[in-house]
Each structure stands twice: as structure tokens, then as C-alpha cells.
Amino acid sequence: MQKVQSKCAIELKGITKTFGKVVANDDINLSINRGEILCLLGENGSGKTTLMNMLSGIYQPDGGEIFKDGEPVAIRSPRDAFDLGIGMIHQHYHLVDVFTAAQNIILGLDDGKMDLGAVNEKVKEICDRYGFDIDPKKKVYDMSVSQKQTVEIVKVLYRGAEILILDEPTAVLTPQETDKLFAVLRNMKADNKAIVLITHKLAEVLDVSDKVAILRKGKYIGTVDTKTATAQSLTDMMVGRSVKLNIDRPLYSNPKDKLVIENLTVVDGEGIKKLDSVTFTAKSGEILGVAGIAGSGQKELLESISGLYPIMEGSILFNGDDGSQIELVGKTPMQIRNIGVGMGFVPEDRLGMGLVGSMGMTNNMMLRSWRHGNGMFFNKKAPQALAEKVWDELEVVTPSTEFPVRRMSGGNIQKVLVGREIASKPPVLLTAYAVRGLDINTSYAIYNLLTEQKMSGAAVLYIGEELDVLLELCDRILVLCGGKVSGIVDARNTTKEEIGFMMTTVGGKGGKE
């Protein structure tokens, strides 16, 4: 343990890392100070996570040096990182599901025999000190996302970490949980710990950090004091050019009812109503936003419409262009897809659903179109063209369209996924979290694509997380609260506060489960 602590905990000099042909980090210089919260900001694939993985010993730098308290150090493994007091909380939690919190916390420590009683004591002490709340005896598989994250943080603190790195910690948290996390981070800062926060949400950066370091396409752009920064100035540094922060919202001239949903009710495996008498109409030439606290039934709504979720009662009518009405309830997902309801669902695990990791972009595009070929040989020209279009328009960072998507960064994988769904131009397009984890520049490219779809007469259902975006992008917003429709508002004449209120209370009454 260091007796005299200098302010600068970690200094990176000329760090470079390449994966095959992709340069993830190019000559990065960065210092991390004690008693400060540093935000690491950058677009997708700008190398933030890679850089931090080198600090935590997951990757080895190909060039450059790391200094701890002025001494050059080599971090060859996660163990070396611990010994230096560096702890990283990954975006995907590193926890063993079937273990208790305490068992997870002591993993890898060799301080004598297993004494879970003493561990529980020490965990409690850490919790009291920073304001956490966890039960050390609870199994991880019984925990909520936020509780799992708490276990991760306590785990690194238990090891005596002085430098904490959090990779997009708020991506999966509710606003309340985020506030709680930030309170804890401020406590740690007061305790003279060095904290690095990787995030995309500018509001959070401005709220919690002291300094902001910006990376762009693997290069270090600079560090600024948060006090002197604004959302606009940070965005400019991040993308390297001024990005228009307004979303175009043209009006479609001839809206028609496209999807009429009445009294839709579904229950989950435990018999809990996930959707309760949901009634609304999605019109062509309109983006209908769906707002709500995470888990209010958004996912179930999309899955019911696309035929993936068993429906208890209610009806979903699809109005064809020729005036015909088709009942979607009872149809298989493939039939619904053929009728023209496309789904651009972006799951939390981008590779788990929808893409084959070892295939390149072209082959992944083909997964949607292989039925269109003639005879026994597939047609590769169309998917190839599509792949190139997505590559070009969404600025996917990849050496070629044949490069395995598994080896791209998370954001780039998502661009491939979303791009493919939108490109199929269905009359009804369902999207959920289409910009989750994407940087501003790419998000706007996707907003534009959605608007393009709307103007060509599609009914777009957009489930989003950021209210600001919903307010700017959508024509109307449907607010869900505990599986019930709390209300449908005109996005042009409403406020964030109004929607926020509707998200927590159905029609003014307490409706939260």
C-alpha cells in the first residue's frame, strides 16, 4: 500500500492496441487523478473499453507505457491489476450466477481459508461506508441488474481498489438507480478514490464528472474540465464536427390507421399481467413512440405484435393497402412478417439474437433474404449491395463486408443489426432500443432512416429510453405504466415532465406495480 499518495494515480503514455487490421487505440495519453471522477467519452468503437481493458489486465498494449504513481508498471493479468489497486466493473457483469454475493466477492483472493462470516462482516462495513445495500447471502440469479452491479462494485472495493473503472454503468439502470449509483460514486470520490466512468449519456457526464477525456476513432482528442464544458462542446470534440442536435420531423400528408390494437392482455409464466387491456392505433406516416419505465410492458408489446408472445385476449388488426383487414392474433411470427410487420428489436445481447457472430455483414444480411433466391442456389448480389449500403450509410467500422461481425465493437454490431431490419422496408416497423449504446452521430443516422420510413408511408413503433429523443423524433407518444396505457400524447405539444408523470402514474392515480 502506498503511504504518500500523489494526486495522479495512473498515467498512460503512447498506448497502442490493434486487433488484426483494426486499430483500437492509437497513441493514447491520459492521466487519472485521485479524488476525481473522470468520464471517458467517445463514439462507438472509439476504443474506450479497449483502453480500460488494458488497465484491468484483460488485454496487453502493443505499444506505450503505463505508470502508477510515477512508476512504470506492466499489467499482464487481472491479478496484476488488483495488486495495483485497479478494479474494473465491466458492462457485462463478471459474476457467477449460482454463487452468492459473498462467494462472488471473494473469488480469486488467497487470504487463508474460506470464512464467509468474516466476509459478510467486511462486505457490510463497505456497504455502510459508501451507502450500498446488498445481502451477501443472496444468490446472484435472484438479483436485479442494479443489485448485480452493486455486487461488482463491492467486489472491487473489497479488494482494496483505489482506482475504479466503470464501463457504461447506467446503461441498464432506472433513473432512481442511477441517482443512487452517482451518490455512491461521489462518496468514493470524497474517499480519495480515482474513478473512471465510460458513458454515452452527456447529461450524466455533465452531472457527475470532474473531467472529461475524449477519444475519437482510437485517438486521444483531449481532456476538459466539466465545469467549462457543454453538451454541444463535448459532442463536437467527440465526433470531430458539429452535429445538428435537432431531428427533422416532417408531417406525412395522408395518415391512415395501419395497426389497430384493442384490449390486448398478456400474462407471463408466473401469471402476472404484463399488458393489461392495451388499446391504441398506429398510423401510417407516423412514428409512434412508446415510453415507460424499464419493464412496463414495452418488450411484451412488441413481442405480442410480432407473434412471439402468447396473447391472452384482445385483437391486433392489420389494415392492408387494399382495404383488407387481417387479424394478427394467432398467426405465426413468419406469417406476421410476411404480412408486413417488420421488427427491429435490439436485444441486450446483440450477438445472441439476430446475428451470426462468425459471419460477415453480407452473410448476415442474407439471413433475412435467403428465401428470395431462385432454385437451390442463393443470390448473394442483393445482400452484398445491402451490406455495402449499411456499411457506407451508417459508417460501420470494419475492414470489409466479409469481416466477422463478432470481432466488431458493440456499437458497430448494432448498426449492422438495425440497418438490416430497416432496409427491409416493412409497412409496419417495430423498433426497440434501436440506438441503445450507440453514439450520437450514429443515433441520428438511425433517426433519419426511421423518418425516411415514416415519410414513405410506414407505421413506425419506436420504443426508446431517452425522453428527449422521443419528444423530438415521434409524432405521438404512448406512455406505458405497469402494463397499462397511461395515455397517448401529441409529441409536439407535450413536455418531459408530463410524460415522466404519466410513466409513474396511470391517469393520475398510482398505477405502479
Added chain:
Amino acid sequence: MNALVLLFGAAGAYGTALMFGTLGEILTEKSGNMNLGVEGIMYMGGIFGLIAPNLYEQAVGEGNANPFVAILLAIVAAFAVGALAGALFSFITVTLRANQNVTGLAMATFGTGVAKFAGELRRLQIGGYVTLSNDLKFAFDNKFMPDFLKNIPIVGRIIFNQSEFFYMGIILAIAMHLFLTKTKTGLYLRAVGESPVTADAAGINITKYKYIATMVGGGITAIGGMVYTMTTAGCVWIEASLSGTGWLAVALVIFCTWRPLNAIWSSILFGALMIMYLRIIVPFFPTELYKILPYVVTIIVLVITSMRNIKDKQPPASLGVNYFREER
């Protein structure tokens, strides 16, 4: 009733071989390595566990052999060959990152071949069956518990009328249970099998744990083969007799839901199911149907555990998956 007691009493012998085979594979699988080569490893344990005391007896002369030394040699020889096979499996899957299923199946074929070759070679060398003197045969299948224990109704026949290996197996199962649940090393090993990323990020040496668990597991599995040759087969090498035991042990690991303590009773149960066709004869009921019983029971257990989706009774989450740190 009496027939059942006799059945389970006799099942202990075959069950002991299964118990070792299963315990070894449980340890291996806890590290996330699915070594399907159990069949081959038990085969090798079966022949080398016999050849070792056979050579020893030849060296000191019949009648001068110390039974304890002979048993020790058999255990050491079987363990060594099993550990070697485990090391080979780890080298191919952990270091070279080859597919575990393919490697395991190759190991099953390879081990069986090596065992048959070694058995045949030894048979030609001594010009007859590879076997031991009667004194040593007795030592290997010594039901040494005192008579008053054996004479306890029901329990005596089943629990106390067994060879020394039966009790070693039970002690091993209990020891393994305590190791996995009460020690840090055991906890870390389970972490490696559940989530190597987590274990790696926690600074646990994945490669070391996988190698050691697979080698020790392979060794224990091989002892199972030795126990079979030395007890059930009467210290005589008969090529075909071990056939299928290894696969049954793989099934048993699933049946036990990866818990060593369950291996004790379930291997006896499976032992009973295996020899039921000899003991309980129902007219017009073909023996082939009896012989598939263990596998039917395994499938039923698989169906039940996956239907109820009990988190604690699932295989190690990363079973059969190779881990490479920089892979994205």
C-alpha cells in the same frame, strides 16, 4: 425383498467402479472441461491397474507379493495413466483450443485402443491370461468388514459386504463434496467452470485449474476402470467386459446433477440397474430392455431437471466451452 437385498449387495461391486468413474468426471466437468473420453480412460485404468501388480508379482515371485504394495501399485498405475490422459485432453482443448467434444470422443477411441493393445501385448508376453495369483485376487476383493456388521439385516449385506474400494469411493465422494463447497480452491474451481471470464477477471489462473482438475479427474476415473477389472472381472483382463461402463459414468454425472454425494447412492442404483437382468427375472421380459434402464432413468432425470429449471442443478454454465481471454 430378499432378491432386492441380494441385488443391491451385488450392485455395490459394479457400482464402485461407476462411482470412481463418475467422481472423476464430476471433478473434470466442474472445471468446464467436458472430457467424453471417460470410456477410454477407464479402459486404460482397467488394464494398467492390472499390469502393474502383475509385473510386481512376476518380479518378486508368486507368493512373495505384499498385497498392500500390489493394491497401491494398481491405484498409482491407474491414476497415472488417467492423469496423463487428462493432461493430453487439457493440452489439446485448453492450450490448443480444439473442440472438446471431438477431442473427448477421440480420447474414448484412443484409450480403448491403447488398453486393448497393452492387454494383448501382455497376454502374448506371458502366454496366457493376464491375471494375478489367488492371494492377490483375494486382497483386491477383500470384503474385510467384521461378520457381525455383515449380518445386520438388509443394511449389512448392502453396505458392509463390500470391498475396500467401495469405502474408498465413499470417502472420496465426501472429500470431494467438502472440497467443492467448503474450500476456496473448490469455490474457484467451480467459478472456472461456471464463468471463466469472471474467474479470469478475478485473477484466477484458468489454465492451471483446468489442467489440474482434468488430470486429477482423469486419474480418479481411471481408478474406476482398475476397480472394475480387479473386483467385478476377478483380476482377469477380458477385453469386452468393460465396454460401456465409461459412457454410463458420463450419464451418471448428469444423473447426479454434478454433485459428488449423489454419486454414492446413484452409482449403486445404476449398478443395480445394470445387473438386474441377472438377478430379477421376469418371464418374457427381454434382457435388452433391462440393459437400457440406466439410460432411460438418465433421460427422465434430464427431462425433470430441465423442466423445473432449477438453477442449482444445472451443469456448469461454461461446460464444454473453451476460454480464450482476448477473443471478442
